[in-house]
Amino acid sequence: MYSFALKAYSDAGLCGSDCFSFKNEATKNNLRSSDSPVLSNDLDAQRVTNGTPASWDAQVLNCSEDASVRTKDWFKRLDPRFHQFVLHRHCRYFPMLINHPEKCADGEVHLLMVVKSVIEQHDRREAVRKTWGNEHTVDGKKIKTLFLLGSPTTGKDTNNLQKLIEYEDRIYGDILQWDFMDTFFNLTLKEVNFLKWFDIYCSGVQFIFKGDDDVFVNTHNLLELIGFKVEDHKEADLFVGDTISKAIPIRNRQSKYYIPKELYDKPYPPYVGGGGFLMSSQLARRLFVVSEDLELYPIDDVFLGMCMQKLHLAPELHPGFRTFGITRRRVSPMNNEPCFYKNLIVVHKLSANELLRMWSVVHNEALIWQNCNADKIHSGFSGL
Incomplete structure (x- = not known):
């Protein structure tokens, strides 16, 4: 889930000649004055001491390919679809086009709903806002919502789509957008860029629900689950969802989840379906730390499983999370x-x-x- 935005992707026929065009000037000019970090001086100082920047520090993209990889025998055998992913997977953090550092500024957010979306799916975002993503307070517990976006893919009406998303954000103030192309492989970039963003701006949040924009979430049941975990003092390592264990990479070249042996040739660690899962803020910060030492992987939910394995933890399976639908049959x-x-x-x-x-x-x-x-x-x- 990492389909970069560099020009070289045209080699594999995955996008046009503008594949790796970034909007660095737009990045500098697009952030509104209200997007400056709202943090106390003490917290700023503490973060600098801990090595965490007090604000988003990826301002200019400077990411050339790792040419040394081209000399490797395994790279020469690798399916061309993955060449640009491998050559640029050291490109991890990107400039922000839209930021909302104030989202968690009051330090009292109980649950942050984080939704992966793409610019064109405005109807899905609107439906989420009217349902489970509605920002409100339940029994004194604040629920806030954010949508994670990249930039429009090459060949679309990029300028108009960007203006539309900026207008949408002026209305709702709930979008985080980075300057990488919003494509399948790049979903892993959404994971790592969000984890870094969360570590900088949302230290006071207690729990994170992360999901897609095409899921149904019963917020009452989600809050009830959190309550049970807190009562049992099991929230510190909380990472729960529709867990997949003993999976192996898919070798069917027709599958969008296809992974060649040259890229990964062992069983996957346990991981949760990316459609929706719940984790504690303590664990999210630990995931951020270990993620920085792991090579990016082109399937985002498997990548988080690798991060969990690095922490010597396993996600918890819960039957209330049906990220593959209630039944695996298409019609039921x-x-x-x-x-x-x-x-x-x-x-x-x-x-x-x-x-x-x-x-x-x-x-x-x-x-x-x-x-x-x-x-x-x-x-x-x-x-x-």
Whole structure:
């Protein structure tokens, strides 16, 4: 999930000649005055002492390919689709086009909803804002939302799309955007750039939900899960989702998850499906530290699994997270059953209209809890 934005990607036919065009001048001029960090002097000093910058410090992109890799025998055998990923995977942090350092400034955010999106999916973002991404306070616990974006891919109406996303952000103030192309391989860049951003700006946040913009999230159940973990004093290493264990790289060249043996030739560590997972802020900061010592990998959720393995931790499997849908069959009546959505935490994949409809149905007072108890998967949910 790392499909860079460099010109050289045209070698593999993955994008046009502007593949690695970056907007450095736009980066300098695009940040609004309100985007200056809102941090205390004491906290600034502490972060400098700890080696963490007090504000985003990737201001200019200067990333040429690692030419030494071209001489390696394994590189010569490598599928050309992965050449530019390997040559540029040392390019880790990018200038920000839109920043919101004030999002966590009051230090009282209980849960930060972080949503991976792309510029064109404005309808999905709108649906999330109207449903589970709605910023509000529950029993004194603040919930805030951010959408993670890259820049438009080559061949699209780049300038107009950028203006539209800037306008959207002026309305909602909930977008973080970096100057790398928003492509499949680059999802790993969203992971590492967000972890760095979080380490700088959101030290007071307690928990992070990270998910896609096409999932249904039952925020009540998510908060209940957090409550159980806190009561049991198990929040420090919290990393829970739809865990995949004993997986191996996919060798089918037709799959978008295809990985050649030259790139990785051993079983994957346990990892969670990237559609939606929950982690504590303590663990997020530790993931950031270990991520800096790991080579980037072109599948973002597997990369986080590698970070967890480096910490000698394993993600927790929870049946309430269905990041592959309620059933793996493409069409099933279960996927339209409100009681499942009422009792689960995360369900993948829904269109914007499906999300709005299911949210309305699940939160309808006529859908009484007792009506769902017979089907309740509480064996996996309340035991948490």
